[in-house]
Amino acid sequence: MESEQGLPTPRRYWAIVVIALGITLSVLDSAIANVALPTIARDLRASASASIWIVNAYQLSITISLLPLASLGERIGYRRVYIAGLMLFTVASLGCALSNSLGMLAATRVVQGFGAAGIMSVNTALVRAIYPPSMLGRGVAINAMVVAAASALGPTVASAVLAVAHWPWLFAINVPIGILAAAGAMKALPPNVLREGAYDYVSAVMNAFVFGLTIITIDGAGHGESKVWIAVQALAVVVVGYGFVRRQLTQSAPLLPVDLLKIPLFALSVATSVCSFSAQMLAFVSLPFLFQNTLGLTQVQTGLLITPWPLAIVVIAPIAGVLSDRYPAGILGGIGLAMLTLGLAMLATLGSHPSAFDIGWRMALCGAGFGAFQAPNNRQLLSCAPRERSGGASGMLGTARLTGQTLGAALVALIFDIAPINGPTVALGVAAAFSATASCVSLLRLRQPRRAVV
Structure with a gap:
């Protein structure tokens, strides 16, 4: 049964490897599908607009099922939900690889999204069960580092696979990895204390x-x-x-964790997350347009210039995770988001002929700021929830991230419609405003008493 001191070594290491494999699969599958859309649309004889459902179906099914599956994990066990999610994701990946029409591929992507939601919904709750309270920040930081690395490698992996194989292999490669991860999860992941009561x-x-x-x-x-x-x-x-x-x-343990949102530190951490991920998505969607349409760079140059952002997260996240076990998330997050704000503002004010170095160090500053914020914020959000409500906190963490990303992407589309010429620059300015707001909200947590991890 779950211990407040986490798992002993070496089982702890095997457990976090399993968690990392699952998260890598779910994040990579979103990134590689984006890159392969034109190829898939052409092969399945679908229009570009219709092919977007290959991405939307996956994202939508994750969004609507994160909180329900997190709540289910509190009643039947995080381990069971995670393993079931891995298995469903693996089977659906095989279905995606065998799809011969857009409708079939979109349908299997819906199923795949539900599997990914099973992985994401209880992921951080399992991290809390794996690590002792004194090392929770390090466990959360590993998660953030894996997500950033998978995001950075996604386009590269997709391009490499498409260079030597047909697009179905983008999904087929998930099958052996998913089987391996599910087998490891059965042996390594800990059970948790279950909450009594009927599922709502x-x-x-x-x-x-x-x-x-x-x-x-x-x-x-x-x-x-x-x-x-x-x-x-x-x-x-x-x-x-x-x-x-x-x-x-x-409800005593509501599916939408309104009980946790009554905790000021939890609510402020959720608000910080929504604002920061909105800023990140505003930047990620608008930057390719700035680089290619405004600055006249190629797709290859664009990919290389975006890479410093996630790579900086990979470097900074583990350091921030260790620091978050010793220092308040409010100050670490506030400083990190201030760095992100500065980086976004400087990207928005690039000249007409910037060098690769001018762009690269600004991107790295953004990534370093985001990495400094993410692990401490996630640790704070988890640790201020009662241990038996780790599932609700984990689900809310994922929901806040997806909400912010969706809001950011929608705002870019709206900005581009209003300001078609200067859209990327305006979007980066709005991103800086969101990041500045997130920094202020993060600092507000310093006025709240720190809750011990329970």
């Missing part, structure tokens, strides 16, 4: 409706859909969302 299926359905329709509404607003239809969707979200929140307030 009604809340799970309401959660899916609210988050799913919210994402669709935001995306539709960013892509210029009918204002009347957007208003109808937004009204539906508000009405059902009100009922959803009212229902959660009556």
Whole structure:
């Protein structure tokens, strides 16, 4: 059974390797699909706009199922949800590789997304069970480092595979890795103390409706859909969302963790996460347009110039994780996000003929700032929740990240529509504003008493 002192070595090392493998699969599969979209669309004779569903189906199914699966993990065990997610992801990957039509591929991507949600929903809850409280920051930092590395390697892996094989192999390579990770998870991952009580299926359905329709509404607003239809969707979200929140307030362990949001440190950490990931996505979506359309760089040059950002996270995240076990997340996050704000502002004010070095060090500054924020923020969010509510905290962490990323991507589309000429520069300025807001929110945590890890 789960111990507050985590797992003994060497089992702890095997467990974190399994966690890293699962997260790598789920993150890589998002990145490689983006790169392969033109090839897949051409091969399946689908339009470019229709092929976007290969990405959207995956993201949407993750978003609507993160919190329900996190809540399920508190009742049947994080280990079971994680292993089931890995198995489902692996089987769906095989289905993706065998798909011969856009409809079939999109459908299997939905299933794959549910598997990825099983991995992501309880990932950090398992990290908390694996590491003792005094080393929790290091465990969270390893997670952040793996995510950054997978994000950085995604386009490279996709390009390498497509250079020697057909696109189905992008999904087929997941199968042996998924089988290996699932087998390791059965042996290495710890069980947790289960929460009693029936699972709230009604809340799970309401959660899916609210988050799913919210994402669709935001995306539709960013892509210029009918204002009347957007208003109808937004009204539906508000009405059902009100009922959803009212229902959660009556639960002892709600699916939407409103009980945890009553903890100031938890709520501030969630707000910091949403704002920071909005800033990151605003930058990630707009920077390729700045480099290629404004500065006239090639796709290869763009890929190389974006790389310093995730590489800096890989370097800084472990250091920030160790520091977060000793110093408040409020100050570490505040400093990191201030660095991110400065880097974004300097990218927004690049001259018309910057050198690769001028761009590279600004990108590295952004990555270093984001890396300095992420691990301490995630540790704070986890540690201020009661241990038996680690699942809810883990699910909320993933939901905050996806919400911020979706908001950032939608804002880029809206900005590009309003300012087609200077869109990338404006988007980077907005990203800097979001990052500055996140830094201020992070510093507000210094006014709250620190909660011990329980």
